[in-house]
Amino acid sequence: MERILENFEPKDVFKYFEDICGIPHGSGNTSLIADYIEAFAKERNLKYVRDALGNIVIYKDGSKGYENHPAVIFQGHMDMVCEKDKDISKDMEKEGLDIYVEDGFVKAKGTTLGGDDGIAVACGLAILADDSLKHPPLEVVITVDEEIGMVGAQAFDCSLLKGRLMLNADSENEKELLCGCAGGATVTVRREFKREKAGGDVIEINIKGLTGGHSGCEIDRQRGNANVLMGRILHGIYIGHDIRLIGIDGGTKDNAITRECCAKILVPDTDEVSSIIKKAGEYTAEIYNEYKVTDPDININLDVSEKNVTHDIADKDTTKDIINMLYTVPAGIQKMSCELPGLVQTSLNLGVSATGDNDIKFTFLVRSSVESEKNDLVSKVGCVAGMCGFNMTVSGDYPGWEFKSGSPLQEKYLNACEKVTGIRPTICTVHAGVECGFFAKNLDGLDCISFGPDLRDIHTSRERMGIASVEKMYKVIKELLADL
Ligand SMILES: [Zn+2]
Structure with a gap:
């Protein structure tokens, strides 16, 4: 078969990469690529362990003169995100990729x-x-299923490892060295939605047209969150008016900044409707002004959708508790890093509000690169929720990887990079999860870095990898290993 990458350096790296591209290996479909890696280890008589999930660790003794140096962990994940263009018929579960080279x-x-x-x-x-x-x-x-919640890393038995120096190769920019990430937890608060019947006019409040974005990487853009803004409007009209909630619904994912939210309220005294709408208009004008840069297409609309009807509504206490909760619970960035200016350290996103027949729930994604701040923020959400009659549950908790300035491994990597490429990459952290968090948690005293070649538009059909960048990266790895 024709080899597309055989003339590129480093030859071995591109040979293995092309082999891998020929094996389908989307998340949840990694047994064939794990077989390939296992066969590699067997063929070379290298000691290895393949665990029940399919994570693999392969061991090799130190080279001559390095036998007694501290062990080094090299880590990445074997699964990939399978995305394709609409007109592509390829079955990515069963077929390899059609790779080609263009513009380097x-x-x-x-x-x-x-x-x-x-x-x-x-x-x-x-x-x-x-x-x-x-x-x-x-x-x-080499772990499995990173892309669907770091499943492999989470279950990996770290007692299989002696190393306390780790090189993770799951980053995407040759000019950056990743040295920390946020941990996260999904927090859900629920309250009984006690209903009774009452008559009056129904007002529907719709917030639409917000910019949205990823609740980790884009939380620093200070964009509006439709659930949070709904809390502000509801609280504004609740003060001084008897309103009752019929329901609030906004967003579907805890990790997306909510773009739309709809609330329905009943106004028992229909004489109050016009003053409620007028007051909401004042809040709307304030919000438009505050968010004109981040959310230029924001649209907030109040409509009297039903007149003189009898409706199932929340009772007085339930209405008060829900509005107070939504208005006072912390939202967005809570703390910026003092060590790395411009980076978010702790945040939360109210991604989902959903009203059921008998209950209402709000779902948050809390993130922090400092574990104690994450726990503190979860506790604070629970405290506010508790005061408003809500119960909290926490799920999907994953650890952060705390940034430590100027670690020996960081310094050695930067030196190796400077020697090979003439450039010292910028140190950075990310306000989202990476696998290093699990290893940092389970391996006491771990010194860890994450790097990678230039990869553009990952997780899309436009994904591409810089060939010269791979060559540089491999030279840096060789230089670094010789220095460890
Ligand atoms: Zn990745």
Whole structure:
């Protein structure tokens, strides 16, 4: 078969990468790629463990003179996100990718490439295969199902590892070195929605047209959250008027900044309707002004949708509790990093509000790169919720990876990079989860960095990987291993 990448350097890295591209390996479908990695280890008589989920760790002794150096972990994930263009018939569950090269990038025809994180697998195998490298004892860890909630890393038995230096190769920019990430937890608060019947006019409040975005990486844009803004409007009209909630519904994902929210209220004294609408108009004008830069298409609309009807509504206490909860619960950025200016340290996003027959729930995603701040914020949400008659549950808790300025591994990586490329990458952290968090939590004293070649538009059919960037990265890894 024609090899598309055989003339590119480093030869081994591109050979393994092309092999991987020929094996379907979307999340949840990793047994074939795990077989391939296992066969690699067997063929070379390298000790390895493949756990029940399919995570693999392969060991190699230190090279001559490095036998007694501290072990180094090299880590990435074997699964990829499968996305394709509408007109592509390929069955990504069963077929490999059609890769090609254009403008110095490797791409796949109409699909994701899986450079995220196939390049880590390819580099890991290339390091293990090369007996001419200088390196400490190696522990190459390839996890499964990172892309669907870091399932493999979460379950990985870290007692299989001796190393306390870890190189994670799951980043996407050769000019950056990732040295920390946020942990997260999904927080859901629920309250009984006690109903009774009453008559009056129904007002429907719709907030639409917000910009939205990712609740981690884009929380620093200070965009409006439709659920939060609804709390402000409801509280504004609740003061001085007898209104009763019929329901609030906004958003579907805890990790997306909510773009739309709809609330219905009943006004028992229909004489109050016009003053309620007037007052809401004042809040709307304030909000339009405050969000004109971040959310230029915001649209808030109040309509009298039904007149003189009898409706199932929340009783007085339920209405008061829900509005107070929505208005007072913390929202958005809570703290910025003092060590890395411009980076968000702690935040939360009220992604979902949903009214059922007998209850109402709000779902938040809390994030922080400092574990104690995450726990404190969860506790604060629980406290506000408790005062308003809500019960809290916490799920999907994953640990952060706390930034430590100037660690020995960071310094050695920067030096290696400068020696090879002439450039010192920028140190950064990310306000979202990466697998390093689980390893940092389970391996006491771990010194960890995350890097990668230039990967653009990952998780889309436009994904592409810079060839020269892979060559640079591999040279830096070799330089670094020789220095550890
Ligand atoms: Zn990845």
